[in-house]
Amino acid sequence: MEKELIATFNKVNLPDRKIMAVLSYIRGDVTPYNKKHISSEKTKINKATSDNDMQQVYDWFSKKQAEDLMFFYKFSIDENNKVKNIFWSNGTSRRYYEEFGDCISFDTTYNTNKYSLKFAPIVGITGHGDNYLFGCAFIMDETTETFEWLFQTMLTCMGGKHPKTIITDQDLAMKAAIRNVLPDTIHRNCFFHIVKKAQEKGGRIFSLERNKNLHDDLFDILRNSLTETEFEYLYKKLPQTYDVGGFRYLDDMWLNRENFVPCYFKKHFFPFINSTARSEGTNALFKLDVTPRYNRKESSRTGL
Structure with a gap:
């Protein structure tokens, strides 16, 4: 029964210490195991599901699409038919992009899961000055080819609408991809x-x-x-x-x-921003719930 409870808590990403506290309470504070035992049991559970985690991601996205007809997702695979990159966005995010997608902030500095995939949130700003997540991606690397796939997929998802402006760090591969896929978008460095x-x-x-x-x-x-x-x-x-x-x-x-110097962008639309702080703030929120121990399914479920 306790193993089943651990499996249930693991599904909702409850930390080991909290699982231990619940089980200790049930046993009346007398438990023959500790947090290391909890961690070992979770490792066994995760290992049992890791071999089919991409199928679980696909099933999860299919379920979301059945609930939300505008839910969009796309996978990129390599020559061995293994998934390299994932992009997804829900219906609300797509509608918000249509209205507020003139300026986006893009950053890939956060690793979210045990596969060391880069988390690539596409962040915008609403008419009230709030952050909004237009889409999410996991990418295997930071090459020009990968960024080109990501930006092209974003355009497909968003009905072909190009952002007027984009702000990123000084990554050269990202710069080349923006130039190739978004040639009319004004690119600004943080x-x-x-x-x-x-x-x-x-x-x-x-x-x-x-x-x-x-x-x-x-x-x-x-x-x-x-x-x-x-x-x-x-x-x-x-x-x-x-x-x-x-x-x-x-x-x-x-x-x-x-x-990057502000006076060169006075004629371009960059509302309230001259840095990628909007993206970094989004990453900080995800860090509260998505840890490097997560598999792709858990990270995807938390993403949007």
């Missing part, structure tokens, strides 16, 4: 990550006495320049004012300026 890298790489330069105001001046120029002309004039003056010899990342930011 301001926060680029600035953070500048702070990390410029620590020694910023600490020089002569450069005591460099940090504030640099980030004021990056954030608050009102026009491209103003930004370029002030940025070029930095070497004349400060000792920035050896700070090569300044050159990198200059070459990449049109991809």
Whole structure:
């Protein structure tokens, strides 16, 4: 009976310590086992179902599609007929994309399950400024080919509507895929990550006495320049004012300026955002419920 209870608790992803607490209560606080025994039993249960977990995912998606005629899913398989990538979106998310899908945030920094698949949520912003999940994907790798499959699948799901703008990190494979599949979409890099890298790489330069105001001046120029002309004039003056010899990342930011500096995007639709924080906030919510121990079925059920 207790093994059946553990199996039931495992289905709803109850943590080991809570399972232990329930079973201890049932036994009157006298139990001949501990959390390690619970974990071992769950491992046996998961192993018994791991061989057919993709069939379970398929069955789960089929069930959702029967309940929601607009539920969409697609699998990508390799030459050995093994699943590489999964994408899905429900009817409500598709309707929201139709209305609010002009700007999306895309990030793949969270591993959600024991297969080390990358979680790729497609996040948008509603008319009230709230996050909204337009779709989810698990991808095997971060190659241009995989991203192209994902974006093309997204377009198929969303009736061919291209987002006007997209914000991501500086991943080169992602950049190439966006250029190939979404050629008319304005692609912007995350301001926060680029600035953070500048702070990390410029620590020694910023600490020089002569450069005591460099940090504030640099980030004021990056954030608050009102026009491209103003930004370029002030940025070029930095070497004349400060000792920035050896700070090569300044050159990198200059070459990449049109991809992340806010003044270059004043004519484009990026509501309330200049970073991928919307995606990272979405990841943080999933981390509360989806752990690396999950299989694909459990992760998919939690995703949307």
